[in-house]
Amino acid sequence: MRALVLDQKSSFGISISEVNLPALAPGEVRVKVKSAALNHRDEWCRQGKYPGIKDGIILGSDGAGIVEEIGEGVDEDWLGRAVIINPAHFWGDDQAVQSGDFQILGMPSNGTLAEYIHIEASRLVDKPSHMSFEEAAALPLAGVTAYRALFYHGNITAGKKVLISGFGGGVAQFACQFALAVGADVYVTSSSAAKLEKAVDLGAKGGFNYRAENWVEEALVRSDGFDIIIDSAMGAGVNDLLKLLSPAGKLIFYGATLGNPEAIDARRIFWNQLTLQGTTMGSDIDFSNMIDFVSLHHIIPIIDQVTDLNGAEEAFLKMNKGEQMGKLVLNLD
Known part of the structure; x- marks a missing residue:
């Protein structure tokens, strides 16, 4: 599959590569990523300014798509559902503060800027019905x-x-x-x-x-x-x-x-x-409450630009210059 990976040997710091995902682990699902969005942490990774960065990791924390395959122990009801991915991993049990194991999807683990992602089913929520995939992809981290x-x-x-x-x-x-x-x-x-x-x-x-x-x-x-x-x-x-x-x-x-x-x-x-x-990111409780809130109020994310993987460098440059008004979204379908 095609994916946008960190590549510090390239002049721009990222490259589009062919990547093979491993077999699904128990508890994981395979999501066909329809749309993904950029965040400033992706730009900081590209510049080498984020801690623990590693070449070859697929960037991207925000994404929305359709569940195409499930791993062992995953409820079959997930198959075919349109979902948003919660990019927070290992928040822990304390609502007041994240655990020492807290991670954000897209570094150090593979992220959403790819045609597919393997992700724990616990990280999925149903896409709000009033949003397109582009709009839903713009929502999670921010x-x-x-x-x-x-x-x-x-x-x-x-x-x-x-x-x-x-x-x-x-x-x-x-x-x-x-x-x-x-x-x-x-x-x-x-x-x-x-x-x-x-x-x-x-x-x-x-x-x-x-x-x-x-x-x-x-x-x-x-x-x-x-x-x-x-x-x-x-x-x-x-x-x-x-x-x-x-x-x-x-x-x-x-x-x-x-x-x-x-x-x-x-x-x-x-x-x-x-x-x-x-404050930083949010717990699973925060994420669930946020999804309920945007669904209740029919909030539509503001999108500055929609492009594809081939337009990723242009989108990164726009974010670097602070020229965007709203989210920068990549379609991966």
């Missing part, structure tokens, strides 16, 4: 990350004021859609006027260009402070975000693409009773 940030950590409810930074990326996109679905007052940041306009079209009350000199002051005037901020950048900008939190507010971050802050305004944190909460 969707569960956004859901856990907002609902498990943020306890979001109608009327809360939420700021989502970096609108345009997958997690930020879903965080915006989920927050709007529960009736929150949503604002976003981006350096792109087009992305800010898209957020407003979706229902956001406003957006701020974080490259503008006075954006923090403008955001305070327009919002009077936020109950929840969802961020993936951290870095030096974290103190600006702390200024924007209302008393008892929460800054929930799922990444640190700008690195660690050199200094942090500890006095503001303790005096205003603020919470800085890290």
Whole structure:
């Protein structure tokens, strides 16, 4: 079968290769991958910046397809079903935090950017009926990350004021859609006027260009402070975000693409009773709740581009430059 594998010997860091999968193990199924989506972790693997990377591993954490074959011990009812793959492995029994064995599909284990995948049946859920395979493939990793940030950590409810930074990326996109679905007052940041306009079209009350000199002051005037901020950048900008939190507010971050802050305004944190909460991916409970939520509210992922394996390099370059508005999807059918 054709698959997109990590190949650090190639000039681009990935290559399309013919790969033979082993026989199905007990508890596994063979899924014909219809569509898969890219995430930033795939790009970090391509650049050699992800821990434990290994050449020849099939990349990709997001995928949707049809179960074509089952292994020993798997219920025959799975045969022929349209499914989404849960990319979280070995979360463990503690809902509060992942276990030390936690892994994400696509590195170090073979992922979804291939014509087929062998995966434990426990990692499958039925594809929401209102979504196409392309839309369903865009959902898993970013969707569960956004859901856990907002609902498990943020306890979001109608009327809360939420700021989502970096609108345009997958997690930020879903965080915006989920927050709007529960009736929150949503604002976003981006350096792109087009992305800010898209957020407003979706229902956001406003957006701020974080490259503008006075954006923090403008955001305070327009919002009077936020109950929840969802961020993936951290870095030096974290103190600006702390200024924007209302008393008892929460800054929930799922990444640190700008690195660690050199200094942090500890006095503001303790005096205003603020919470800085890290989060990553989500448990099986989070994933199941997220699927129920998007089905109930008929949420449709925003897709920037659909291509095939031959267009993978172009899609990676687009993500590297931050030009996408929504998810980048590859059809593998």
